Every structure is written in C-alpha cells, then in structure tokens.
Amino acid sequence: MGSFSRPRSKRAQVSIKVIEVKNWKHVRQSKKLKKQNTWYNWVSATCSTACIFILRRSNLEWKFNVLRHDPTVIDLLLVSIHAAISTGRMDLLPDCPINNITTLTKALNDMPALSTFQTAPDLPLALHGLTLPCKTLLSWLCTMQHGLASLSPDSPLHIPSMAGAHQFTMATPTAKRALFNAHVKRDPLTRVVFHGTAMCRLYSIVATGLKVCSGTPLEANGAALGRGIYTAQEPSASLGYCVQSSGWPNSAFKNMRVLLGCEIAGFGNKHGLGTYVVPDEAMLVVRYVFLMPVTQVVPGSYLLGEELMGRYGIIKGTVGVAA
Structure with a gap:
C-alpha cells in the first residue's frame, strides 16, 4: 500500500509558499548583486535571518565555509572574546553559547591556528579533531550575523593611507540601516568620525552596534561632555582610547589595537x-x-576622511564599482 500523507491546511500551504518566495527572493537578489559587483549589498543579502537559519542547519563544509575564505574575520572575533574574558565580564559577549569563563578560556587555549583549516584538504575531518567547546565556539562565530569582511590590498574598498593595518568592512543590519537612513533624510550631510575602543568591547559592537553606555555598568571613560557615544574628527584623538590586546594563544594578531571608522x-x-x-x-x-x-x-x-568618505559611497551603493 502506498504511503498516505495528510493534506496540508490552506494556512500551512500559504506559510510554506511565503518562505519559498522569501528564499527565492534572496537567491535572485544575490544573483543581481553579483552582476552589480557591490560588496555591501552582497554581504547584506547573505546576512539575512533566513540565510543564517539555513546555514546553521547545513553540512559542516558550508557552515564553516568562512574558515576557508576569510579566517581573519573569525580570528579577529576570537581576539575580542579573549580580551573580554580576560576582564571577567561575560556581559561583553551577548548570546555567547559558552557562558562559563573557565570553559571559554580552555576553548581558546585549545584552538589551533585558523590557517590550519584554510589549507586543510578535508575541512570536516580537521574539525572532527576539535574539542566540543572549540566546535561550539567556531560554529557560533561562523554562522552569526556579524557582517564583517576582510579587505585585501587590491580591493576597491581598501584604504591606502592605512596600509599597515588589517582592514575590515562591516555591513549595517537592515533595521539599523533604516533608522540611519531616516536621519540622513532629515539631514543629508554626513561625515566621517572615529571611535577608539578596547579590544574587549569589539565583539559586542560587532554583534549589536555602538550603544550609548553613559550612566550604565558598561560606561568606560566617563561622560564629561554629556550622555552619548563619543567620537572624534581626528583619528589620532580616538587612538588614545584604543587599548591593545595580546590576542588568544594561536592568533595571527598579537598586540593589536582597534580603531573604528564611522559615519554620522x-x-x-x-x-x-x-x-x-x-x-x-x-x-x-x-x-x-x-x-x-x-x-x-x-x-x-x-587624508583618511577623504578616502573613507569615497569608500562609504561604494559601501552604500551610491557610487559604482568598476567591474
């Protein structure tokens, strides 16, 4: 006798159709953006909640794909996590799947250099040898919506005057971008500003954006000029607030500081x-x-402001990129 499946209700059929339409929308959008050759929109499309949901349920090769193609992003996040647990403050790591500092420290100590995964002939096999906390940590970082991408020197988004720095761009989540654009509509003039921060706070910034912490337990340097996020027109002024980090044991990034290029x-x-x-x-x-x-x-x-403002136009899609 053939198998029998209960017909789906109209509501269920509609729900499935909506999901399929949304997923196909992302596929079409990705194809269109590849033709446009705009990095920012490509990252925005692939960082959608629907895509992350699918990615977390995919096979190991796809889930950990970033270890092949952009391991420096994961290395940077691990550096920030190491710095955060060095302060003993787990509130700097929102949504971290490992909430015990001792376990998290051991995971970082046991983590091999990420270059081993980039060159491994069999990535799932290389991952198989990791401890469970290491796998948990990498899985979380590889599938979270961080929007980070490293820049090679030949990238059209690379900043020549900052050639000595490792450079990353960060896509803005859709909801935050809509709020920012609403401010731009009211006042079209935007400008480049800088924000210096301690490495221990970078993960939280990547995960949730810059937040007003004045008057909260997360306030770092006081609020002498009032409540708000403190930024500077001169990068050298912000550099004074950049606290260096030694990095996790097998990191490629040792004794580094982090400076954020922002748009206001x-x-x-x-x-x-x-x-x-x-x-x-x-x-x-x-x-x-x-x-x-x-x-x-x-x-x-x-110099740096002029270079960044030009790149901001590319990132937002208001300035085209040569094919």
Whole structure:
C-alpha cells in the first residue's frame, strides 16, 4: 500500500509558499548583486535571518565555509572574546553559547591556528579533531550575523593611507540601516568620525552596534561632555582610547589595537576641536574596523576622511564599482 500523507491546511500551504518566495527572493537578489559587483549589498543579502537559519542547519563544509575564505574575520572575533574574558565580564559577549569563563578560556587555549583549516584538504575531518567547546565556539562565530569582511590590498574598498593595518568592512543590519537612513533624510550631510575602543568591547559592537553606555555598568571613560557615544574628527584623538590586546594563544594578531571608522548623520553635539557626542545611536554606523599594530601611526583626518568618505559611497551603493 502506498504511503498516505495528510493534506496540508490552506494556512500551512500559504506559510510554506511565503518562505519559498522569501528564499527565492534572496537567491535572485544575490544573483543581481553579483552582476552589480557591490560588496555591501552582497554581504547584506547573505546576512539575512533566513540565510543564517539555513546555514546553521547545513553540512559542516558550508557552515564553516568562512574558515576557508576569510579566517581573519573569525580570528579577529576570537581576539575580542579573549580580551573580554580576560576582564571577567561575560556581559561583553551577548548570546555567547559558552557562558562559563573557565570553559571559554580552555576553548581558546585549545584552538589551533585558523590557517590550519584554510589549507586543510578535508575541512570536516580537521574539525572532527576539535574539542566540543572549540566546535561550539567556531560554529557560533561562523554562522552569526556579524557582517564583517576582510579587505585585501587590491580591493576597491581598501584604504591606502592605512596600509599597515588589517582592514575590515562591516555591513549595517537592515533595521539599523533604516533608522540611519531616516536621519540622513532629515539631514543629508554626513561625515566621517572615529571611535577608539578596547579590544574587549569589539565583539559586542560587532554583534549589536555602538550603544550609548553613559550612566550604565558598561560606561568606560566617563561622560564629561554629556550622555552619548563619543567620537572624534581626528583619528589620532580616538587612538588614545584604543587599548591593545595580546590576542588568544594561536592568533595571527598579537598586540593589536582597534580603531573604528564611522559615519554620522548630522553632527551630534560638537565640543571643542572635533569631538562629537552622539546622543542617538541610530545616527551612527560603523563602516570600517582597523586592526593596527601598537607602533602604527594614523594619518590626519583630511587624508583618511577623504578616502573613507569615497569608500562609504561604494559601501552604500551610491557610487559604482568598476567591474
């Protein structure tokens, strides 16, 4: 006798159809964006919740694909996690699947250099030898919606004046982008600003964006000029707040500092020579993450600001990229 399946209700059929339409929409969007050759939109499409849901249920080769093609992104996140647990503050790691500092520390100590996965002939086999906490940590980082991508020197988004830094771009989540664009509509003038931070806070920034922490337990440097996110027009001013990190044991990044290149809609509250206090976090988005050796100096705002503003146009899709 043939198998019998109960017919789905109309509501269930509609729900399935909606999911299929959404998934095909992402496929069509990805194909279209490949033709447009715009990095920002490609990352935005692949960082959707629907795609992440599918990725987390895919086979190992697909789930850990970033270890093949962009392991420096995962290395950077592991550096930030290592710095966060060194402070003893798990609140700096929202949604971390390992909530015990001892277990998390051991996972980082047991983690091999990520280059071993990039060159491994059989990635699933290489992953098989890891401890369960290591696998859990890597799986989480490889499938989260971080929107980070490293830049090679020949990328059209690479910043020449920051050649000594490891450069990453960071896509803005759809909801945050809509809020930022609403501010831009009211005040079309945007500008480049910088934010220096400790490495221990980078993961939280990547996961949830820059937040107003004035008057909260996460406040780091006081709020002498009022409540808000503190940014500077001059990168050298922000550099003073960049606290270096030693990195996790097998990291390729040792003794690094992190500087964020941001875009602000409007001016926030300007104080003195180029200090901007942003009271509304929706007015500010992170565009670039610069990972720098402690000995590196930064160029002035005129040169770096001009280069970044040009790249922001490419990232937002308002300026085309040569094929």
